[in-house]
Amino acid sequence: MKRLILEMGTGNDLYGEDYTKAACRAVQDALHHSSLVLFRSLKLSHEDMQVNVTIGVQKPEAVDNKIVAGELPRGNAVVTVVKGGLDVHDKDNDTLSVIATAAIEACLDINPDDWEVEK
Amino acid sequence: MAKTKVAMELGMGTSLRRQDYTKAAIRALQDALWHNSLTMADAFGFSREDMIVEVEIGVQKPEAVDIEAVKAILPYGKGSVMVVHGGLDIAKPTDKASSNPPADTDKTVIANAAVNVFFNMQPASNKGARA
Numbered sequence: 001m002k003r004l005i006l007e008m009g010t011g012n013d014l015y016g017e018d019y020t021k022a023a024c025r026a027v028q029d030a031l032h033h034s035s036l037v038l039f040r041s042l043k044l045s046h047e048d049m050q051v052n053v054t055i056g057v058q059k060p061e062a063v064d065n066k067i068v069a070g071e072l073p074r075g076n077a078v079v080t081v082v083k084g085g086l087d088v089h090d091k092d093n094d095t096l097s098v099i100a101t102a103a104i105e106a107c108l109d110i111n112p113d114d115w116e117v118e119k
Numbered sequence: 120m121a122k123t124k125v126a127m128e129l130g131m132g133t134s135l136r137r138q139d140y141t142k143a144a145i146r147a148l149q150d151a152l153w154h155n156s157l158t159m160a161d162a163f164g165f166s167r168e169d170m171i172v173e174v175e176i177g178v179q180k181p182e183a184v185d186i187e188a189v190k191a192i193l194p195y196g197k198g199s200v201m202v203v204h205g206g207l208d209i210a211k212p213t214d215k216a217s218s219n220p221p222a223d224t225d226k227t228v229i230a231n232a233a234v235n236v237f238f239n240m241q242p243a244s245n246k247g248a249r250a
Contacts, residue, residue: 002162005126007155033154037235038125112164118121118239 019062026102049075056084056101140183147232170196171237177205
């Protein structure tokens, strides 16, 4: 498997303390800054694409992996959640804003010997 | 097959106080580029210098963008920059009590950037021959 792209994004839940929601927003942010046009150009199948999603939040156990995986429109997604992201505590107003980071790797089985640059 | 589009990256940038359309365009381009790490050249066994990178910028004053300065942001590949009328300018809130009319320069500038990445590629002629 060769990695085609690493997409990065961030998302938050400002006042709901919903780590899954923040993670889903981070995934959407990561996804929608790019498009893997080569699947159309080279008539490749999205079904052959392996998608590795890593989420960073301060409370990994509070993230529902299945819901996050549901945000991925194509490919076979595997979601891993680690401790990361950032929690911002406003002591004056007693609120907690949770920030999630998402890194999405899209991988495909490409044999470099099958392709060449045109001279 | 020839010139083949392999990826598109999108971004947004602003100039909040100085109405600097070039700065907004550069930030939009950086937002597009640095949200992603493209590793397709490696995947196909090409050099990153083989990448053809076509940048399209949208701002309300296209003529105010220094194209060379925007192009200088591109880290590798054969780059080109095109600027069209787009993006968005938003007037700053005006103080109605003031006798000074709002200046045309009192606005927030937003630029959009789209980066299209291509390779001049084809199926290998000696497919499978190389080890």
